[in-house]
Amino acid sequence: MYTYSDFDAAFVAERNRQFRQQVERRIDGSLTEDEFKPFRLMNGLYLQLHAYMLRVAIPYGTLRSEQMEMLAHLAETYDKGYGHFTTRQNIQYNWPELGDIPNMLDDLAKVEMHAIQTSGNTIRNVTADHFAGAAADEVADPRPVAEMIRQWSTDHPEFQALPRKFKIAVTGAQADRAVIRAHDIGLRLHEQNGELGAEVIVGGGLGRTPMIGKTIAEWVSLEDLPAYLESVVSVWNLLGRRDNKYKSRIKITVHEHGIDDIRARVADRYELVRPAYNGAHMDLFHQIAAQFGSPAFRNVPTDAYGAAYKADPVFRSWADTNLSAHKVDGYAIVQISLKAHGETPGDASAEQMRAMARIARDYGHDELRISHEQNVVLPHVHTSDLPAVHDILKAHGLATANIGLISDIIACPGMDYCALATARSIPIAQEIATRFDELKLEHEIGELKIKISGCINACGHHHVGHIGILGLDRAGVENYQVTLGGDHTETLALGDRTGPGFSAEEIVPAMERIVDTYLAHRDGPEETFLQAYRRLGMDPFKTALYGEQPSKRTKAA
Amino acid sequence: MTIIVRDDGFHADDQTDFLDLASDTDPATLDPSLAKNIRIAFPSSADGRGFSLARILRLQGFTGRLRAAGHVLSDQYAMARRCGFDEVEIPDDLAERQPAEQWLFRADWRAHDYQARMRG
Numbered sequence: 001m002y003t004y005s006d007f008d009a010a011f012v013a014e015r016n017r018q019f020r021q022q023v024e025r026r027i028d029g030s031l032t033e034d035e036f037k038p039f040r041l042m043n044g045l046y047l048q049l050h051a052y053m054l055r056v057a058i059p060y061g062t063l064r065s066e067q068m069e070m071l072a073h074l075a076e077t078y079d080k081g082y083g084h085f086t087t088r089q090n091i092q093y094n095w096p097e098l099g100d101i102p103n104m105l106d107d108l109a110k111v112e113m114h115a116i117q118t119s120g121n122t123i124r125n126v127t128a129d130h131f132a133g134a135a136a137d138e139v140a141d142p143r144p145v146a147e148m149i150r151q152w153s154t155d156h157p158e159f160q161a162l163p164r165k166f167k168i169a170v171t172g173a174q175a176d177r178a179v180i181r182a183h184d185i186g187l188r189l190h191e192q193n194g195e196l197g198a199e200v201i202v203g204g205g206l207g208r209t210p211m212i213g214k215t216i217a218e219w220v221s222l223e224d225l226p227a228y229l230e231s232v233v234s235v236w237n238l239l240g241r242r243d244n245k246y247k248s249r250i251k252i253t254v255h256e257h258g259i260d261d262i263r264a265r266v267a268d269r270y271e272l273v274r275p276a277y278n279g280a281h282m283d284l285f286h287q288i289a290a291q292f293g294s295p296a297f298r299n300v301p302t303d304a305y306g307a308a309y310k311a312d313p314v315f316r317s318w319a320d321t322n323l324s325a326h327k328v329d330g331y332a333i334v335q336i337s338l339k340a341h342g343e344t345p346g347d348a349s350a351e352q353m354r355a356m357a358r359i360a361r362d363y364g365h366d367e368l369r370i371s372h373e374q375n376v377v378l379p380h381v382h383t384s385d386l387p388a389v390h391d392i393l394k395a396h397g398l399a400t401a402n403i404g405l406i407s408d409i410i411a412c413p414g415m416d417y418c419a420l421a422t423a424r425s426i427p428i429a430q431e432i433a434t435r436f437d438e439l440k441l442e443h444e445i446g447e448l449k450i451k452i453s454g455c456i457n458a459c460g461h462h463h464v465g466h467i468g469i470l471g472l473d474r475a476g477v478e479n480y481q482v483t484l485g486g487d488h489t490e491t492l493a494l495g496d497r498t499g500p501g502f503s504a505e506e507i508v509p510a511m512e513r514i515v516d517t518y519l520a521h522r523d524g525p526e527e528t529f530l531q532a533y534r535r536l537g538m539d540p541f542k543t544a545l546y547g548e549q550p551s552k553r554t555k556a557a
Numbered sequence: 558m559t560i561i562v563r564d565d566g567f568h569a570d571d572q573t574d575f576l577d578l579a580s581d582t583d584p585a586t587l588d589p590s591l592a593k594n595i596r597i598a599f600p601s602s603a604d605g606r607g608f609s610l611a612r613i614l615r616l617q618g619f620t621g622r623l624r625a626a627g628h629v630l631s632d633q634y635a636m637a638r639r640c641g642f643d644e645v646e647i648p649d650d651l652a653e654r655q656p657a658e659q660w661l662f663r664a665d666w667r668a669h670d671y672q673a674r675m676r677g
Contacts, residue, residue, distance in 0.1 A: 011669045018632075021662075035654075038602065039632060121603065154671050157639035158612050161605025226675065237609045238584050269584075272616045280677025 001064060001367065002147050002291050004112040011154070012109045015116060019043045020102035027099060042122070042160070044115030045101060049419050054093045054101060055118040056108060060128035060146040060170070061089030061370040061377075065357035068368055070111040072353035078104050083353070085338060085346045087410055087461060088167070089127050089370045090118055094417055116154060121162045123153035123233065129171045129178045130371040133292065134333050134379035136325040140172035140189040140196055144289035145222070148281070151288075152226050159233055163240035163248040166233060167205075170198075176490035179372060181213040182206055182464060184250045185232060190219070197221040202232060202262065203254030206458040210494050211251040214259045216266065222285065227277050231269040235262065295365035297328050298382055305383035308390075315390050317443070318401040323386075332386065334364075334378040335371070336393060337400040337408060341437040344426050345411045346374030355396040363389050373410055375403065405442045406450060406515070407433035410461055414454030414471065423471025423478040424504070425454035431508050436515075445515055448529045449488065464488040466530050467514060468495045469507065480507045484514070484541055485533045496538055498545055510545055517544040559626075560652040562634065562645040564664045567657045570646070575624060580606040589619035596646070599627035608640045615641035631659040635666035639673075 004012075019039065026036040033047075040046075044055040056071070063071075071091055075083045078100045079093045086092055096104060108114055118125050126149045128142040129135065149168060153159070159166070169178040172189035180186025186201035197219045204213025220228045236250045239257070254262050308315050324333040336356060339345050348356070356376055360368045363385040369377035381389060393399040402408045409432065412418065414425030429452055436442050451465030455472070462468030468483035480502050483495030502510045517540050522532045533541070542549065561568040576592035580600055587610065595614065597607040611623055625637045626646035637645055647655075667673070 007669075007671075007674060011671070014669050018662075038630065042632075121605075151671050152675055155669075156672060157636040157670075158608045159605070160633070160636050161603055161608065234609050234612070238606050242604060242606075269613075272613065276616060276676055278677045281675045283677075284675060 001062060002059075002143070002288060005287075008112070008151075009109070012112075012114050012116075015043070015114070015155075016102065016105045016109055019105065023098060023102050038120070041120035042116070043105070044118035046119055047419075048094065048417055049415075050417070051095050052098055052101070053417070054096050054104060054115055055086070056091050056093070056113060056115045057118045057125040058089050058091060058113075058370050059150050060126060060132070060143055061130050061372075062132075062143060063368040063370070064111075065361040065366050065368065067111045067113055068353050068357035068360070070107060070113070072350040072357070074104055074107060075353065076350040082347050082349045084344070084413065085348065085370050085374050085376070087372050087374060087412075087459060088125060089130070089372060090125055091370070092413075094413075119165075120160075121164055121166075123156065123159055123162075123166045123168065126150050126153070127167070127169045127178055127183075127372060129173055129176075130369040130377045131177060131324065131333055131379060132172065132369075133294065134326055134331075135173050135175075135177075136327045137174040138172055138327060139174065139191070141292055142170040142172040142178075142187075142189055143292050144285065145172075145187065145189060145198070145225070146170045147288045147292075148226070148285050149229070151284070152229070152281070158230075159237065162233070162237055163242050164245060166236075166250070168229075174490070176492070177371075179461070179464065179488050179492070180204070181492040182210075182461075182488075183213065185229065186213050187225075192219045195221055198225060200228065200232070203251040203259070204492075205249055205251040206461060206463050207249070208246060208456040208458070209252065210458070210463040211255060212492055212494070213251075214254060216259060216263050223279075223282055224274065226281050227274040228266070228270060231266045231273050234273070235265045235269050239265070294328075295367070295380055297331060297380070299330065300382065300384060302330050302383045305386050308387035312387075314394075314399075314401075315387060318390055318399055319386065321401045321405060321443075322403045326380070328380075330383055332381055332383050334381050334386070334389065335403045336376040336378065336398050337402050338375050338398075339402055339408045339433065340397055340400045341402075341407055341433040342430050345409050345429050348376070352396050352398055355392060355398065359389055359392055373408065375408070402442060404447045404449070406436050406445055406448045407442055409433060409450045409452060410465070411452040412454050412459035414452075414460075418454065418459075420457060421454035421471070422456070422473035423454045423480065425452040425460055425469075425471055428452055428469065428471070428480065428504065428507060432511055435508050435512070439512075441515070444525075445519065446525060446528055448515075450511070451486070451488075461488065462486070463494045464492065465495065466533070467511065470501075472501065474501070478504045480504065482507075482510060482514075482545075484538065485530065487530060498538065498542060500546070513544040514541055517541050558649050559646050560649060561624075562647060562657075562660050563643075564638075564666075566661055566664075567652065573622065575622075578610065580604050580610070582610055584610065584613055587613050587617065589614060589617045592621065594622040594624070595619070596624040596626050597642075599625055599629050602628045602630045602633065608636060611637075611641045631655045631663055634660055634663045638666040639670060
């Protein structure tokens, strides 16, 4: 894992010193809230419905156990004892006092963390495949590239007042676990003639105008990548719309000008930008990459795993849903669900964070990841240790066996916290999870991703949920629109709207009708919800939700 | 009236001749031989187009005086310098709200620069 250079440490310390002074000026009244705003936004501090919210960057979702312990310390000392992991692999604290923020940032710096560029119109925290370095299907580890991009984008002087925020995601595997086609820039690492480079995808995004990213370059060598990224962002900085913030993201720029026009402009800019990189970035890259070697994997018998799997049905059920294939024999990737039925998706208490840190230290080569699906990943666990890991997780309410199932819901904070929200999302997620747990149906249903956003900005990724739920405000009443058939993987697709929305009371029964329809129509348990929807189309689901549709019957007759 | 900010603090305007460029200048029209001195407008501190325009001019080989003029905040001074501006011109009322010591606090713009490190 990456550890800070002296340069990184000095940079963060200086930045914290500047922000402490700005906070002091705000508290003594010499800065108004309006004047303070750009400074706090450069440092991840939002003003929400009830309080300030601090968003801490977890670059490419990677943590050591001491870092997770520090997140627990912050939750306990400065917040209400918990933190909220987000869909961009960050953690948010919803209740800090302004005066405490500089101390929180200094505490974070002790474990090489910060909150820089987690807000504002800048290049945001770079995200990556949460199985990086562990996945069986990996071509290249995305973390060294992501770390280079973190350093390249941090405090980039040209890009601190962009038309809007800008998000980059990186994957190096066959499966896309980083939703790269829904980012401003998505990078897919792959080799060409034995040399590592990246496919560059531009102009994806969700929000009120969802767009699937388009390939602007099939392959850019690693050496050319910083100059290429700089050219893309520079072109957009000058061309992106600043008259309307809903039309300022690069997806709109690409849509309005066309990908070929953007590609030509980028090529022009690149001619100018590329010579300014003299190779020092590659020395830096090699230093970074050397820190991402594999841990010292053990080669020991796996019998303990087989025995527990046979003897303990609770362990078996958890192993069946929460483990993924590791690149090394005898190892597994463990997902810890932060979606216990009835709890807030993505929340973890300080005590739970400490338990996860301890497991990582004792059984997981000291590594943890945060997934964009708001769960925690232990990327390297030897299968013989899984029974012990499962026991500890159980003791802390962390052994929910539901990864990928209907209760493993992504939900934005919604009206419970967010100033932009038009409806609640967390309570809806809780009700759905609780209901299907009562029905004892979720393992029977199999893979089914529900994603919930409490407003049109789509932080809950509803467009790409197998079932998407969008909470709106209709004349003061919450109304939930439903989409079906979205897909967040390498076959990214946006869901189709079923029709009129449902009230808060109707939405859980609507989910039941959708699921019943799937169970009644599927070819068998091996046909997933998404496959069945693609085969069946919208009609049977529409009928289940709204009754027979007269116009169609007339046509048929 | 306006104030000129440089690394050593506030100065009176020395009234040099500048070619004025708006923040929405088409980058295709930029050329290092446009003028000896160029002044780029910042109509708002949230409008970062001038940073890219300055950078393009410098990459093209522009060696004249480059001035950022308008609503630039002291916390943006380091960014302006790193993008190739020589100085910043701000209106008097902004200079009153952001006195010279706030700009001097950020005048050490060569320190802690990731970009400089990446470019060797």
